[in-house]
Amino acid sequence: MHSEGRITGLSDDGLGVLGRSDRPIYVPFAYPGDGVRVKSTRRRFGRLLAGDFELLEPSPLRVNPKCLHFGTCGGCLWQGLKYREQLRLKADLFERITGLSAEIKGSPKIWGFRNISNFIVTTSGIGLKEYGSPLRIVDLVECPVFSKRTRDYLHSLRAFLSETGLKPWNLKKKADDVHYLQVREGKFTGEVMVNLIAHGKPSEEVAEAFGDYFSFADSLYWSVKRNERDDPTGEPELLGGEPFIRERIGDVTYFIHPNSFFQTNSYALPLLLRAVEGFTDGERVLDLYSGVGTFGVWLAKRGFAVEGIEINPFAVEMARKNAELNGVNAVFRVGRAEETPIGDYDTVIVDPPRKGLREAGELLVKSGVERVIYISCNPRAFKLDYENHLKKAYRIEDALLVDMFPHAPHVEAVVKLVRKN
Template sequence: MRGVIERLSDEGLGVLRDGRKEILVPYTAPGDVVEVRKWRRKKKKLIATDFKVVEPSELRVEPKCPHFGRCGGCLLQHVPYREQLRFKSSKLSRYLRMNVEVMPSPVIYGHRNRIDAVISTKGVGFRRYGTWWDVVDIGECPVFGETSGRALKALREFIEDEGLTTYDIRKNEGFLRYVVIREGKFTGEVMVNLVTKEGKLPESFPDYFPFATSLYWSVNRSESDVSYGDVERFWGEPFIRERLDDVVYLIHPNSFFQTNSYQAVNLVRKVAELANGERILDLYSGVGTFGVYLARRGFIVEGVEINPFAVEMANQNARINDVEATFRVGSDKDVESLSDYDTVIVDPPRAGLHPKLIRKILRDKPERLIYVSCNPKTLAENISHLKDKYRIESAVGLDMFPHTPHVEAVVELKRFET
């Protein structure tokens, strides 16, 4: 099948149309002439697996990463950044049925503060696009920056010198499984977390990473393909720090933090700009990214988060910043009255708000909601259930994830006057 790529799908794949049939072609751009020889079906969609670009689009630019087109990490490096922003703005605007501008990332390479590299019999790197078993061996990740090259080089030397086995996911064999590299982009602090199966880690491990502020060994005792585990031991500092404006956050191997520090500054500023009143409820509060930042600006903040470890980290972040914010363990569906708060902030997982929480919002009618979302589809669905009581006051996109199809949104919802 041969034809012209019409547009990008929401997932960032080129759309090739043949009558009523659509085939999604990875790593293509609108205007590319492609020839597709094979495809597979995935969740009612047809994804090309054997194809070539016969005539490249004038839109294309040269990707910075030599692994682009094989690695599953970035899908859009071949698309000019201005077009990436236009694509994301169009997607958000379509879902929210209004014009939504997307704020560009201040940095589009070297912006990621975390990468999870697979250690396997196929190499050290990232999953090959479309597979769960294959790995693209990499030397450095341009979206993370030069520290990735330094850490991966040190890891390979450690593996070779100590004769360590790497993981075969199909056989569940081998010792080393993942290396997670994290960096405070505004502090320069580096964390390296080696994730293994059960076994013995050579005592020489820390000698290979003298540049790391914090070095961890974690054990994944399950067959699950995850890049975290039970902390076995650490060297150096127990945390690294990141700074967003005047707020310092502690980062642990098992805690979540926004992966683009440069844009995270704009994200917390935007939420602070929209917050109103005195009392703030921060739902899905995580490590207190929004809550601690807002408390630093004089708001009285309560945070609710289902993960006990994240709550512990959030309260530590409140203490080290000397702010009035308290965080507790709780589920979104178990929150009591929302009417005591002037502003409620929600930053749910991709699945969106729990239906019980939506019902409580409609019942208690807090004056202002700030909805932070990385999933335009569930964001739009949730807002549609609130439309009888709330209107969209403002909406903006933030490009937290350059060279991927993902986009963050911040929507301000205000209760209709009664």
Template sequence: MRGVVERLDNEGLGVVRLGKKEVHVPFTAPGDEVEIRRWRKRKRTLVATDFEVITPSPMRTEPKCPHFGICGGCLLQHIPYGEQVRFKSDKLSRILGFDVDVVPSPVIYGHRNRIDVVISTKGVGFRRRGTWWDAVDIEWCPVFGDSSRKVLRSLRDFIEDFKPSLYEIRRNEGFLRYIVIREGKFTGELMVNLVTSEGSLPGEFPGYFDYATAVYWSVNRTKSDVSYGDVERFWGSEFIREKLDDVTYLIHPNSFFQTNSHQAVNLVRRVAELVEGERVLDLYSGVGTFGIYLAKRGFSVEGIEANPFAVEMANKNARLNGVEATFTVGEDRNVENLSKYDTVIVDPPRAGLHPRLIRKILKDKPQSIVYVSCNPKTLRANLDELVGAYSLDAAVGLDMFPHTPHVETVVKLKLKV
């Protein structure tokens, strides 16, 4: 059956109307004429699995990655970047119910500071879109940059020389599972983290990556298909560093950091512009990305984070930068006395704010809330609960994730008088 893509849905799939049905087609653009031969139902959405673009839309641009269209990493490389930003602004405005401008990423290739590369019997690369068992073999990743080519070439040399077993996820067998590459985009420091099953790693392994700042070996002792594990040992530096303006952050294999350093600079600047008063609570503080940046600018900062290792890293980062910011382990639902802070920063996971935290915000009534969100749907739901006591003071989107449908949002709420 043939049809024309009318628009992109919130997930970046093209929407084609076939009679009374709407079929959502990946890797298409508005104006594409497509032939759809097969689809499957995913939740309540029909998603095309066998299709062909018959007449391309004039909107299309040439993807930079040769694996685009089969790799599950990028979905929108064929859409001109200006149109991607417009799509994300429209998406946020539609979901949130008010107009939101999106700040473009300063860099749209070579911007990612982390990629998690599958090592499997199917190939060394990323999961094939729509599968959990298959992989697309790649030589490099354009959204990470040229150093990925060097690392993957070294990995293949190691595999060829020592012939370790590669992971087969369906049977939970094999030694090599992932290689995670992280790079300080403003420092040039490079980390290579090999994630394996339990076993013996040849002593020659780190020599294949003698150009890296830090080389790690981590062991995943579970059946879970995850790209982290217990650190077995490391060579070189224990951390790599990244800089956002005048703040330096230590990066460890098991710590989270915003994946687009170039746009993360704009994110921390924007949050700093929105903070009011002197006393700031940095909730879901992670490694101190916001808190330390604010402390460097004279704010009195306390951070709370559920992950003990992240808290340890945040306090290391505070000492490294010579700031007086205190980070402690705690749960969002258990925070007390929010009224003593002038501004509360929240950067929750995709599920949004815990209901108990929302009740405490409404009870304690801090003067200002800066909400950083990676999920506009849960942001909208949380705003609906807070709107009785708070008014919207500012909102902006930041494109942290070029070539994907995802977008970060920063919203400032002020207590109504």
């Protein structure tokens, strides 16, 4: 049965909402004010999700999308929205979820801003997954949010596969050779890292061909994937070039490795770093989920004495390299956040995984630290951490949103918490 009507709002995850509040239909790629006719639905995670739908009357919030894959590719739900409306709606969603009203800063660039892309390589196409379908792939020609060179990267990969006879991954059978192509770009250095993720090591001939087809790369890796999980991970081996590429953010240079997590938007990252810096007071700073030192090294460059704690030993090694590269006073150690004694620090920075702080929240409550800076792209996790733990000892003094993810519903929040008197 067809359902017809006007999109009246957005869900917390950025889908258009159609119909009665007791039985809504959630419509991807639809926005408030759109008149739509939904032709099919399917039940997913306990709610009705529109399949095929027709746009009858476009919302005044709409703009023509730049990417020819928009509407099927799962990467950009909001590319059909005017950018100023994206910012307004992100701030609205954040306030709806957390109860906090916060200023939002837009990304300086909304095209070509991503410094990493993971292209899945399958028998049904090479590119990104369709929205809501783990087994259907959009066979990409371009990706304007990632790079102008996407066409070149994908052309090189297809030619490499054709010459070597390596088989793309079969999603249904969970078998065959090449699973992902990961490409990283240093937006401010121009350096490129290419990492092929495959189920097996290359022969000498294959490794040589790989180097020939991607000769433009400053760093060339082959990662061996030893499981069938559908994610871009493996054990990396350097085949050519430098072991790291560099990204330059303001006056700080960061090394990047295939196993490094680094914020995906190089152009908006300075806004995020300055927001954290602006909320940081005192001299001694604890960076409780320090990763590769993104925040800690930046703050140390500005004269703070920084100590970082991170559970991943490789990330700690990279953080130490980044501190040495920039000649700063920052010490990074391996440790679990929830087991870290919090001593005489002026500010603690937390950028926890998506699940949030959990036990580490109680650790902060029992500490004597005056201020906590909470960084997160998951407002629900922040709300739970605050309501269940941090609220016992801290009040929210300020918050700022930074749009690290143009054309997607997500937003990065920086919240300053100050100990109650």
